Amino acid sequence: MIRLEGVTKRYADGTVAVDDLTLEAPTGKITVLVGPSGCGKTTSLRMINRMIEPTSGRILIDGDDTADLPAAQLRRGIGYVIQHAGLFPHRTVLSNVMTVPRLRGRSRAAARDRAMEVLELVGLPGDYARRYPSQLSGGQQQRVGVARALAGDPDVMLMDEPFSAVDPVVRESLQDEFARLQQELGLTIVLVTHDIDEAIKLGHRVAVLRVGGRLAQFSAPDELLAHPADDFVADFVGRDRGYRALSFVSEEVPLHHEEPIRLGADAPGPGTADGADPWRLVVDGEDHPQGWVHLPTLEGGPVGRADLQLGGTLADRGGSLRTLLDAALSSPSGRGVVVHEGRLAGTVRADEVVSVIQRTGRPTP
Numbered sequence: 001m002i003r004l005e006g007v008t009k010r011y012a013d014g015t016v017a018v019d020d021l022t023l024e025a026p027t028g029k030i031t032v033l034v035g036p037s038g039c040g041k042t043t044s045l046r047m048i049n050r051m052i053e054p055t056s057g058r059i060l061i062d063g064d065d066t067a068d069l070p071a072a073q074l075r076r077g078i079g080y081v082i083q084h085a086g087l088f089p090h091r092t093v094l095s096n097v098m099t100v101p102r103l104r105g106r107s108r109a110a111a112r113d114r115a116m117e118v119l120e121l122v123g124l125p126g127d128y129a130r131r132y133p134s135q136l137s138g139g140q141q142q143r144v145g146v147a148r149a150l151a152g153d154p155d156v157m158l159m160d161e162p163f164s165a166v167d168p169v170v171r172e173s174l175q176d177e178f179a180r181l182q183q184e185l186g187l188t189i190v191l192v193t194h195d196i197d198e199a200i201k202l203g204h205r206v207a208v209l210r211v212g213g214r215l216a217q218f219s220a221p222d223e224l225l226a227h228p229a230d231d232f233v234a235d236f237v238g239r240d241r242g243y244r245a246l247s248f249v250s251e252e253v254p255l256h257h258e259e260p261i262r263l264g265a266d267a268p269g270p271g272t273a274d275g276a277d278p279w280r281l282v283v284d285g286e287d288h289p290q291g292w293v294h295l296p297t298l299e300g301g302p303v304g305r306a307d308l309q310l311g312g313t314l315a316d317r318g319g320s321l322r323t324l325l326d327a328a329l330s331s332p333s334g335r336g337v338v339v340h341e342g343r344l345a346g347t348v349r350a351d352e353v354v355s356v357i358q359r360t361g362r363p364t365p
C-alpha cells in the first residue's frame with residue numbers, strides 16, 4: 001500500500017501545487033488521480049518516486065517512509081510510464097525494454113529473456129523486438145512503455161497519462177487490455193489522467209483533485225458517480241453520470257427465448273413473423289449472433305449477410321445494466337441481444353431493464 005500523509009509541495013516560486021494531500025493507494029489495485037489541468041496530479045505522482053521532493057508530509061510504501069531510502073534504490077522498485085512512452089529513439093524495442101532489468105543488475109541474457117516475455121505480455125510478440133520506436137504506431141509505442149516498466153518486476157507502477165496520446169479507438173482497447181493485465185498480475189498502480197471516463201473505467205479508487213492541489217473526493221468510482229461530494233465534483237464527473245453509474249450495477253434481468261434463423265437458411269415469409277413483430281435474429285452455425293433481418297423486406301431464398309441489419313451492441317449475460325440497456329436501445333428490433341461466451345443466451349427489452357432499475361432503486365445519482 002502507498003500512503004500519502006499530509007503531503008504538500010510548494011515550488012521555489014511559491015506555487016502550491018499539492019496541498020495537504022492524504023490518501024491510500026491499496027496494494028494490487030489501480031488508484032487514479034484525476035482533475036483539471038494544473039491541479040497537481042503529476043507533482044503528486046512524481047513525489048511517490050521522489051523525482052520531486054515533498055515540502056512537507058510523508059509518503060510510505062508498505063509502511064516504509066520513502067524519504068529514508070536512497071532515491072535510486074526506491075526508483076528501482078517503481079515502474080514509471082509516461083505519455084508518448086518516452087522511448088529511446090535510437091534503440092530497438094528490445095534494447096529499450098532491456099534497459100530496466102539491466103539497471104536492476106540482470107545479465108544480458110536474463111534481461112533479454114525478460115524483455116521478450118513482457119513484450120509478449122503486452123501483445124507485441126517476436127518481430128517487434130527488432131524495430132525502432134519510429135517504426136511503431138502510437139499505441140504500440142505505449143505498449144512498449146508499459147513493457148519496459150513491467151520488465152523491472154516493479155512492486156508499484158506510476159503512470160502519467162499513459163493512454164492520452166493515442167486515438168480514442170486504440171485508447172479503448174489499450175485500456176481494456178491494460179485492465180486485464182493489471183488484474184492478472186495484481187499490480188499496484190497509481191495512474192494520472194485528466195479524463196474522467198478513463199478514471200472511472202480503470203480506477204478501483206479515484207481521487208479527484210481541484211486546482212491548488214486539494215483533494216475534492218476520494219472514492220470508488222460508483223460512489224463518485226452516485227454521490228459526488230460537491231458541485232465541483234458533480235460538474236467534473238459530468239451530466240450523464242446517472243446513466244454511467246449503471247456500469248457498476250449487475251442485476252438479474254429475465255431473458256426472452258428467441259427462435260433465431262441460421263445464416264444461409266431459407267427466410268420465412270412475412271406472414272410467418274411472430275405476431276406483429278417483423279424482426280428475427282440471425283445466428284451462425286455455432287449460435288453466434290450475426291444481426292437482425294426485417295422479414296417484410298426480405299426477398300425470399302437463403303438469408304445472407306447482405307440481408308443483415310447490424311448496429312446493436314451485444315451484452316454479456318450477468319453484465320452491467322448499462323450494457324443490457326445499451327444493447328436494447330441500439331438494436332433495430334428494440335430487443336437487446338444477450339450472449340454467454342459469445343453464444344446467444346436470449347434477448348431483453350429496454351423497458352424491462354428500466355423496471356429492474358426502478359425496482360432495485362439503484363444507482364442514486
Ligand SMILES: Nc1ncnc2c1ncn2[C@@H]1O[C@H](COP(=O)(O)OP(=O)(O)OP(=O)(O)O)[C@@H](O)[C@H]1O
Nearest residue numbers: 011013015017036037038039040041042043044194
Ligand atoms: N517546477 C515548477 N515550478 C513552479 N511551478 C510548477 C512547477 N511544476 C509545476 N508547477 C505548477 O504546479 C501546479 C501543478 O502542476 P502539475 O504539473 O502537477 O499539474 P497537473 O495536474 O499534472 O497538470 P496537467 O494536467 O496540465 O499536466 C501548476 O500550477 C503548475 O504550473
